[in-house]
Amino acid sequence: HVFVVCSSMTSLSGSNLTNLPSHITIPSYDRSKVVPGIAHIGVGAFHRAHQAVYVDRCLHLPGHDASWGIVGIGLLPFDVPVRDALLAQDGLYSLNEKGPDGAKSSRIIGSIVDYIYAPGNSKAVLSRLSDPSIKIVSMTITEGGYLLDTKGHFTLGHPAVVHDLQHPEEPTSVFGFVVGALDMRRKANIAPFTVMSCDNVRHNGNMAKKAFLAFANARDSSLAQWIEANVSFPNSMVDRITPAMTPSTRDQLNSENGLNDLAPVICEDFIQWVLEHDFCNGAPSWGDAGVMITTDVSPYEEAKIRLLNASHSMLSYPAFLSGQRRVDSAVHDPLFYKYLSDFLDDAGAWLKDLPGMQLSAYKKKLLERFGNPAIADQLARLCLDGGSKIPGFILPTLTSVLQKEKETPSGRTGHAAPYSRMAFLLASYNIYIRSKVDEQGQAYDLNEPNALHIIQPIIANNDPLALLHCHDIVGPLTGTFAPFVDLYLEYVSNISKNGVRATLEAINTASSSSK
Secondary structure, X not given: OOOOOOOOOEEOOHHHHHHOOOOEEOOOOOHHHOOEEEEEEOOOHHHHHOHHHHHHHHHHOOOOOOOOEEEEEEOOHHHHHHHHHHHHOOOOEEEEEEOOOOOEEEEEEOOEEEEXXXXXXXXXXXXXXXXXXXXXXXXXXOHHHXXXXXXXXXXXXXXXXXXXHHOOOOOOOHHHXXXXXXXXXXXXXXXXXXXXXXXXXXXXXXXXXXXXXHHHXXXXXXXXXXXXXXXXXXXXXXXXXXXXXXXXXXXXHHHHHOEEOOOOEEEEOOOEEEEEOOOOOOOOOHHHHOOEEEOXXXXXXXXXXXXHHHHHHHHHXXXXXXXXXXXXXXXXXXXXXXXXXXXXXXXXOOOOOEOOEOHHHHHHHHHHHHOOOOOXXXXXXXXXXXXXXXXXXXXXXXXXXXXXXXXXXXXXXXXHOOOHHHHHHHHHHHHXXXXXXXXXXXXXXXXXXXXXXXXXXXXXXXXXXXXXXOHHHHHHHHOOOHHHHHHHHHHHHHHHHHOHHHHHHHXXXXXXXXX
C-alpha cells in the first residue's frame, strides 16, 4: 500500500478532531488519559474493524477504565505503511461501515494510542510487553502464523523460530516476543498477561496455546510449565467482513468524507465477537460493549462454520465456473440465492438456537450480508484453498447427512436427496481444479497454498472418483455411500455437458417440489 496525501482535504490527527466534517463521529472520551493495557500484534484491517472497535466502545462507556487502550505492534515489512499512517495520525483512522441497504456511516476510532514496529526495535517491544500495565497480548496473525502443520505439530524448524531460540534477546517472531516477555515477567515476579488470539480460525485460543507452549518448551521446559499453569488462552469466534483496501477505494472514501485519512477501513455494518471469559490478569468490560461472553465458544464456532463458512464454499466454485466474479452479484442471482438458501436449511437442521444467536434470523442475515454490494467481496477469494476449506466447512454437515441416510433413509433420492447440493458442490470443485477455464472462456489460476500436495494427485488422475477417494478432503464415508457417488458422477457429467446453471436449475426445481 502507498498512502498519498491530498492537501485539499482535512488531515486526521488528535489535534484536528474537532475540525473534521460534521457527519464523521469522533471519540467523546479524553484520549490523553488513555494508556495501553492491550498490546496487539498484527494491526491489519480486520483488527481495526473488529477488536479495536470493541475497545473503542469500552472507552466510551460511562465511568470507563482508561487503562485499556491498545499499543499496536508490527513484526513484518508489510506493516510499515500502517505504522507510518498510524504514527502520523496519532493512532486515529476512520471506520466506514456499509450496510446492504445502502446505509453508511463514518467514525473515528481512538483506541489505538501507540505503535511499535519491531524490526530494529526488539528491546523496545520486549520492554513494553513485560511492563505490568500490559495485561492482554492479542493477535491477528492468520491461521498459518501459528506454524502448526496439518497434524497439529509446531514447526520448530521454521527459520524465525530457529533464530529466536538461538537469539532470545533479539526475537523476530510472535513466539520469540510473547514467550520472551512472559519469561521476563516470570523472573521479575510480574503477573503474566493473557494471550488472546483474534484470528478467524476454529478453537483459536487452543491453537495459540499449543503453538506458544511448544516454542516455550523448546526454549525452557520450566518456562513452558509456568505458562501452562498461569497464562490464559481464551477461545473466541470473530466475524466481520472486511475487504482489502485498494488505493481507488481509499481515495473514494476520502473524497466522500472530505478527509485525508492515510489508513481508512471499510467494512460491513455487521459485527460479532463471542468470547470465553478466561483472563488471568483482568479485561475490559467486553460484555457492556457488545461482546457475547460465554463459558464455551464451541457451539457458536460450529454454527458459523456450518452456515457462514460453508455457504461461502458452496457458492464459490459453481458461481465462479458459471462466470460470476463478485459474491454480491451471485447472491442476487435467483438461481444461486435459492441454492444457498436451501443449503442453509440443510446445514441448519443439525444445529440449535443459541443464546444471542437465533438460527432463522442468523441465516437470513447471512444472505443479506453476502449480497451487500458495497463490500464487493470476490468469489476468487472464496475459491482460495478449497482443499483445506472443504474438509473443515462442508464435511461436518455432509458426514452427518450421509450417516443419517445410511441408518434411517429419508426416501428422498436424486436431485431431491438431502445431500444433492453438496454432491453438486463437490462435482463443481472437481471440475474447477481441473479445468482452469470457466464456462465463459475466462482462464483462471488454481490457488491452493496449503493443500496442493493433496490436490495434484487428484488432478493427475482423470477419474472424477479420485476426489471422492481422497479422505483428506471428503473423509472416509463420502466415497463409499453409493447413492451419493452416483449423484456426484451424474453432476460431473451434467456440468461438463450442460453447464453449471442448467444443472443447478434441475436441483432447485426438485427441491421446490419436495417441500
